[in-house]
Amino acid sequence: MQDKPVVIGVAGGSGSGKTSVTRSICQRFSDQTILVIEQDYYYKDQSHLPFEERLNTNYDHPLAFDNDLLISHIYDLLNGKEIEKPVYDYKVHTRSKEVIKVKPKDVIILEGILILEDPRLVDLMDIKVYVDTDADLRIIRRLMRDINERGRSLDSVIDQYINNVRPSHLQFIEPTKRYADIIIPEGGQNHVAIDIMATKIETILYKNQHKQI
Numbered sequence: 546m547q548d549k550p551v552v553i554g555v556a557g558g559s560g561s562g563k564t565s566v567t568r569s570i571c572q573r574f575s576d577q578t579i580l581v582i583e584q585d586y587y588y589k590d591q592s593h594l595p596f597e598e599r600l601n602t603n604y605d606h607p608l609a610f611d612n613d614l615l616i617s618h619i620y621d622l623l624n625g626k627e628i629e630k631p632v633y634d635y636k637v638h639t640r641s642k643e644v645i646k647v648k649p650k651d652v653i654i655l656e657g658i659l660i661l662e663d664p665r666l667v668d669l670m671d672i673k674v675y676v677d678t679d680a681d682l683r684i685i686r687r688l689m690r691d692i693n694e695r696g697r698s699l700d701s702v703i704d705q706y707i708n709n710v711r712p713s714h715l716q717f718i719e720p721t722k723r724y725a726d727i728i729i730p731e732g733g734q735n736h737v738a739i740d741i742m743a744t745k746i747e748t749i750l751y752k753n754q755h756k757q758i
């Protein structure tokens with residue numbers, strides 16, 4: 546592994562295609578090159594709260610995240626240390642008891658709705674990306690995904706969208722677009738943007754390897 550990992554932030558609204566973009570970039574490299582850290586896995590632990598109370602949390606507000614833990618983990622990775630990455634369970638709205646031990650890799654992708662909202666995180670990034678997809682597509686994608694994969698009902702997805710997701714997107718997420726170096730419209734199917742990202746990462750890795758010789 547090279548000296549210090551390259552840190553890439555991938556932000557964007559819920560359902561914009563952040564995960565798809567990240568996966569597409571990872572597919573261009575070997576398994577040993579890119580480590581993905583999902584901000585969602587760093588939602589504050591709510592295991593002390595009854596399930597009904599967890600339903601009242603606004604999961605699109607910056608205060609829902611334990612960024613202190615996330616930042617300390619990134620520092621550990623940058624310093625070559627293994628971390629115990631939390632695992633998040635959307636069905637019960639809290640962290641699982643298990644953790645995943647992960648070692649640093651040459652590239653770290655930080656992916657999440659509010660990854661560009663905290664200046665401490667932004668300061669750690671070499672490249673900042675915002676995946677920009679229209680709200681109508683995002684809500685349709687989210688509806689399908691939350692019902693099929695996250696154990697939600699149609700009514701709950703609509704209520705959550707109107708009460709928390711939409712207002713928080715406008716207040717906290719969309720404004721972070723201004724910090725992005727690259728804005729990717731439409732997400733994971735934007736092959737040109739994925740190619741550009743992959744080429745940029747290859748260039749940085751090549752330069753870093755060269756520096757060490």
Ligand SMILES: Nc1ncnc2c1ncn2[C@@H]1O[C@H](COP(=O)(O)OP(=O)(O)O)[C@@H](O)[C@H]1O
Nearest residue numbers: 558559560561562563564565686690732733734
């Ligand atoms: N370009 C696309 N066209 C159709 N569906 C898509 C596209 N990109 C993503 N999706 C689907 O939309 C949902 C949300 O995409 P995802 O990449 O998980 O977004 P995010 O991580 O930003 O929430 C997923 O079910 C995914 O398969």
Ligand SMILES: Nc1ccn([C@@H]2O[C@H](COP(=O)(O)O)[C@@H](O)[C@H]2O)c(=O)n1
Nearest residue numbers: 558559560585604605635638639658710
């Ligand atoms: N218990 C939770 C935690 C988060 N969410 C929603 O997830 C969205 C972020 O994930 P994406 O993959 O869509 O970026 C965020 O908008 C939260 O509303 C949730 O519903 N329940």
